Amino acid sequence: MTRKQKRLSILAGFAVVLALATTLVLVALRDQIVFFYSPSDIAERGVAAGEPIRLGGLVKTGSWTRVGETNDFVVTDGQTEMSARYVGILPDLFREGQGVVAEGSVTPTGSFLASNVLAKHDENYMPRELVEELKRRGEWEPEDVALGASR
Incomplete structure (x- = not known):
């Protein structure tokens, strides 16, 4: 083997090891990923019962x-x-009329069973995903609610 071929084989070996490590990390994290859904998204997409979501x-x-x-x-x-x-x-900070993100899963009856509830930090906060969803529908009213705005 020439010197150039040795270097090329070493680089190819590192590439294979890196690809294998990346694959293992992604497979291990797949079960830890929790997707965000609005109530409309859950109704439209038919999220499976028991699947962990937000x-x-x-x-x-x-x-x-x-x-x-x-x-x-x-x-x-x-x-x-x-x-x-x-x-x-x-x-x-949990209150009626305020933004909330609940982690959990949809039950077979169609309701949501939360394992964790996250409340907004002030009365003007709303989750970024919900703001984007409201903007997409044309229902966003920035003078009433601002993303992460403080008084």
């Missing part, structure tokens, strides 16, 4: 009920609504 939208005014640590509320994107249930203590 549900984002606004907590519908007048929909939140609490019995002990069981919290039932409705998440809406202005077009579609989805009932959600969370067992546990909600964040202090």
Whole structure:
């Protein structure tokens, strides 16, 4: 083998090792990826029951009920609504009419069972994905709600 062929074979070996490592990392992370959906996206795409997702939208005014640590509320994107249930203590900033992102899965009955609830940091915050969805539909009102804006 010439010197040039040795270098080329070493580079090819490194490329194979790098491709193998990248493949292993992506396969390992595949189960950790959680996609964001609005209630309309879930209705349109038919998300499978039990698949871990993030549900984002606004907590519908007048929909939140609490019995002990069981919290039932409705998440809406202005077009579609989805009932959600969370067992546990909600964040202090959780309120009706405010932005929320709930991690969990859709149940076989079509409701959402949350394993974690994330509330917005102030009354003007809304998840970026929800803002993009509202803009796509032409329902975005920037004077009422701003992405991450502070008072």
